[in-house]
Amino acid sequence: MDNERDILHKILDGDAGEDEKTIISRSMETDPGLREEFTGLMHTVRMLEKSERREAPVFFTAEVMKKLPKRSPSVLSRLREFMFNSRVLRWNMASALAMAAILVISLVSVSRLHRAPDMTVASAPGEAATVRLTYYSPQARRVAVAGDFNKWKTDAHEMKGADGMWSIDLKLKPGVYSYSFVVDGKSWVPDPGAEAYEDDGFGSRNAVMRVNI
Amino acid sequence: MKNDHQSDEETIIRQCREGDRDAYSLLVDRYKTMVYNVAYRMVGDEDTAKDLAQESFISAYSGLARFRFGSKFSTWLYSIALNRCRDHLRLTKETVSTDEITDIIPDRGVSPERAAATGQDKDLLQRAMETLPADYREVLVLKHIEELDYQEISAITGTGIAALKVRAHRGREMLRKVLEGSGVTHG
Numbered sequence: 001m002d003n004e005r006d007i008l009h010k011i012l013d014g015d016a017g018e019d020e021k022t023i024i025s026r027s028m029e030t031d032p033g034l035r036e037e038f039t040g041l042m043h044t045v046r047m048l049e050k051s052e053r054r055e056a057p058v059f060f061t062a063e064v065m066k067k068l069p070k071r072s073p074s075v076l077s078r079l080r081e082f083m084f085n086s087r088v089l090r091w092n093m094a095s096a097l098a099m100a101a102i103l104v105i106s107l108v109s110v111s112r113l114h115r116a117p118d119m120t121v122a123s124a125p126g127e128a129a130t131v132r133l134t135y136y137s138p139q140a141r142r143v144a145v146a147g148d149f150n151k152w153k154t155d156a157h158e159m160k161g162a163d164g165m166w167s168i169d170l171k172l173k174p175g176v177y178s179y180s181f182v183v184d185g186k187s188w189v190p191d192p193g194a195e196a197y198e199d200d201g202f203g204s205r206n207a208v209m210r211v212n213i
Numbered sequence: 214m215k216n217d218h219q220s221d222e223e224t225i226i227r228q229c230r231e232g233d234r235d236a237y238s239l240l241v242d243r244y245k246t247m248v249y250n251v252a253y254r255m256v257g258d259e260d261t262a263k264d265l266a267q268e269s270f271i272s273a274y275s276g277l278a279r280f281r282f283g284s285k286f287s288t289w290l291y292s293i294a295l296n297r298c299r300d301h302l303r304l305t306k307e308t309v310s311t312d313e314i315t316d317i318i319p320d321r322g323v324s325p326e327r328a329a330a331t332g333q334d335k336d337l338l339q340r341a342m343e344t345l346p347a348d349y350r351e352v353l354v355l356k357h358i359e360e361l362d363y364q365e366i367s368a369i370t371g372t373g374i375a376a377l378k379v380r381a382h383r384g385r386e387m388l389r390k391v392l393e394g395s396g397v398t399h400g
């Protein structure tokens with residue numbers, strides 16, 4: 001019976017082979033209970049498939065856009081805008097003299113630079129990167145982040161909140177870290193926007209992040 | 214292989230990452246019904262579903278830098294929305310891990326009659342869905358309402374396909390019993 005029930009669900013999942021369908025249709029001819037169960041399951045699945053799809057409320061998009069955090073444009077886009085956007089330059093004699101002075105100083109500096117010894121700037125091994133974590137929770141009164149980078153202390157890294165958006169900048173060395181947000185000191189919430197998750201061993205999950213330089 | 218739809222989304226995501234907030238409204242418009250419906254089926258309340266759906270989009274925007282190009286934006290968004298719903302359900306009532314449940318017993322927390330008394334405008338199916346444990350409800354919503362395959366559901370939930378099929382199996386059995394108990398006949 002359990003085997004037949006498994007086949008019923010394989011049929012509902014679209015995984016059953018022809019031979020399994022034949023077994024079930026033969027069994028249903030002689031077993032009214034199985035037939036009734038199959039009909040009930042089919043009806044249940046049909047109700048789910050035909051359930052009403054609700055439209056998102058009016059002004060949904062506008063409300064989301066209003067609540068979005070301000071994001072400063074990236075260095076790349078600012079550079080692109082500076083380089084390629086058309087602009088009007090106004091000048092007068094004073095600004096022309098200032099520009100000429102800058103040009104002269106630059107030329108002198110460049111010629112001195114050529115005489116200077118070679119200098120190589122290298123990033124120190126094990127250099128830390130800044131990682132920004134954000135979490136949106138308008139209901140929270142305080143949010144902290146705990147992870148293997150702070151020995152899972154719930155009070156070591158409190159996040160700053162503004163209009164429901166909580167954020168923190170962490171200095172972390174390259175590596176893979178598990179972490180979780182701690183809301184109001186009691187609720188452990190895995191970062192909803194994390195790139196990966198892992199089992200925390202207590203029936204819940206932790207977020208996982210990879211830090212690269 | 215990427216299709217035109219995915220390439221178009223990647224262009225929009227790159228624009229958002231470069232600070233173009235307005236571009237994000239295209240993604241919100243495209244996926245608002247999907248996210249709102251999943252949230253509604255999970256929590257069963259229109260206002261809460263709207264809040265959770267909006268918070269999901271805001272979380273996604275904040276985490277756009279972590280989105281991996283090459284994967285589907287909708288999969289990532291489903292995952293964020295379901296995490297939000299799970300957090301909400303965890304904070305508002307106690308839930309148990311259902312992997313250990315062997316008997317098919319409807320959750321005693323909310324009966325269809327009680328749910329009906331508190332929300333008369335809800336449809337019968339939704340009331341029955343609310344009696345299921347959250348992780349059974351989740352897989353039924355994704356499989357039979359959103360019509361996703363198990364591979365994508367696995368990518369969204371981080372749960373293996375075999376475990377998802379067990380949850381779907383138990384969830385359907387439980388839902389059938391609740392619906393029949395509420396007087397639904399196989400018409």
